[in-house]
Amino acid sequence: MNEPLKNGIAGVLLAGFGGAIWLYTGAFPGLDGGHPGPALFPRLIAGGMVLLACVFVFDSLRKGIAMGRKGTRVVDWMGMGRWGLGVVLVAAYPLLQRGVGFMPAAGLLCFVVAVALGARLVTAAVTALVGALVLYGLFTGVLGVPLS
């Protein structure tokens, strides 16, 4: 993806985000005497985001017209799949830990990420097992940080 297109997308997202914050904070209460209250800082931030968004979009249009479609690239669907797997694993981790316990859950996460990145099954399994044991021992035994 070329730089102007990236900046353009970032600009549109920032503007949308800033606008949403502005609207959402409209329901926040004010201080006595009509002074701004909890909405003040979020709205200042939202204003800053919209301003920056304008700069990004303007810059993107200016440079994008000059560059045309140069630099556009196809999405790597395999990579997106591995990426999605990583996100799903972390999202499911708390549920997994509740179901099977700390060590199997942490070990499974380590194993799947290692295999997805090309490690051999046996090596990944040994690493996951040893890693989970070391982490558990270190946190609960040596450092006294509970993990349950």
Add this chain to the structure above:
Amino acid sequence: MSLLSWEGLLALLLGGLYGSLFGAIPGLTATLAVALFIPMAFFLDPLIALPAIIAIASVAIFAGDVGSAVARIPGTPASAAYVEELYAVAREKGTLYGLGLSAMGSAVGGLIGTLLLIFGATGIAALATQFSSFEYFWVAVLGLTAGVFASGGSPLKGCASLLLGLLFATVGIDPTLGFPRFDFGNPNLLGGLNYIVAMIGLFGFSEVLEYLYGGSHRALGRVPEGSERSLALFYLRPVRLMLRSRWLVVRSSLVGVFVGFLPGAGADIGAWVASSFQKMTRGDDPAVEQDRTVLAGTCSNNAAVASAWIPALSLGLPGDTITAIVLGVFLMKGITPGPLLFEGDLSLVWSLYLTFLLANTLLLPGYGFLTARLAAWVVRVPYSLLLGMIAAVCVVGAYAINNNAFDVWIMGGMGVVAFLLRRGGFPLAQVVLGMVLGPILEQHFIVSAIKSSWNLTSFFERPLALGLMAATLLTLFLGLRFSKRFKADAPGRSGGNVTS
């Protein structure tokens, strides 16, 4: 019992080891290490407990750089100021050299901070009492302004990241009316977003996601360890660079001391300001510019560790969270901190000074070398296995902070945000800075505004506030002036190693 007894020295050694373990693991902070030590401190003599706490804090703050060097995961918000540079130095010149730079810089910064603690504690503390909410507001603005230019890339993108961090900081109960903001009815969000959890996601989990997306094409290059002996890499080369950059070392340490002693500001702003100034005033030797930025940050944050004790000892005011816990230990032991401490129990005061000196001259270089050797071994592990372990450490580290599964989701969400920011070339460290300084900025702004009945000209009336405002404007001027130069010198650095 004294510090120089075998029990005292053992407490120092074990405290340093304990601190190095905590600091090196993402999610475990120096504050948590000290907090977990309190039950033991209760049963120890103060002449043993307090030095052990100093050893824990000094070594843990340095060890926060181990994650930066190995996996680009800073252990502390202060380390985030130079995480990209330290990671790059470790990849290009070897982990031992990168961590040597960090340990030696920390040791010298810590020594300078200690000397000022010994000789200027009461004088500097008197200056701290002149700071009101107006000055704290300007200190936060100065830190944020320096942070915009700290990425070395586009200031606009730095600004966007900073705004995102400031927005994250507004989640939870607001400081004016206690009104819950952006909690969406979820009680887990009422306390706000923990910046340590955010840091693990932003730097650690996003790295895992980057590699998962890039697959084997993104395999890590072999880290060079050079032909020199490890002792030379760890000690001699960094010391040689420090001698060549002695003014940078002194300047950065002084920044650390003078920002670090302000209650609530601490090492974080010091490290950001020092490393930003180094980037703005970079010299003509690009081969060592990143090394110098690391040096500036590490000198500053360890100088601040010592200087945070200045208001704690002289005024009984905590300079940071660690000294807040220490004040609790003082009271637990029946010691009243403040001016009377210097007139009464001098043996305790000198024991603390001696501990700082020992921690910076012996513990940091010693434990630093051991942890660097371990880190140099870790980076030789095949990247697929290393990233599997990093994924597990991120999840466990995020969970361990509050024993709350919700933090794991926050960490994962931050990883996804960071992945998207990297694709767009937006810097990550500024998000952390926004999260750290946002509450300070908002709280002191609101307090000042209410104090002055919303007469905003009062922000420009006090001499110290005006001085800090002038420093902010100078930073802005220098930053804008040099930003074009950064862009030409370091293309693509702003967003980390993005492949597309």
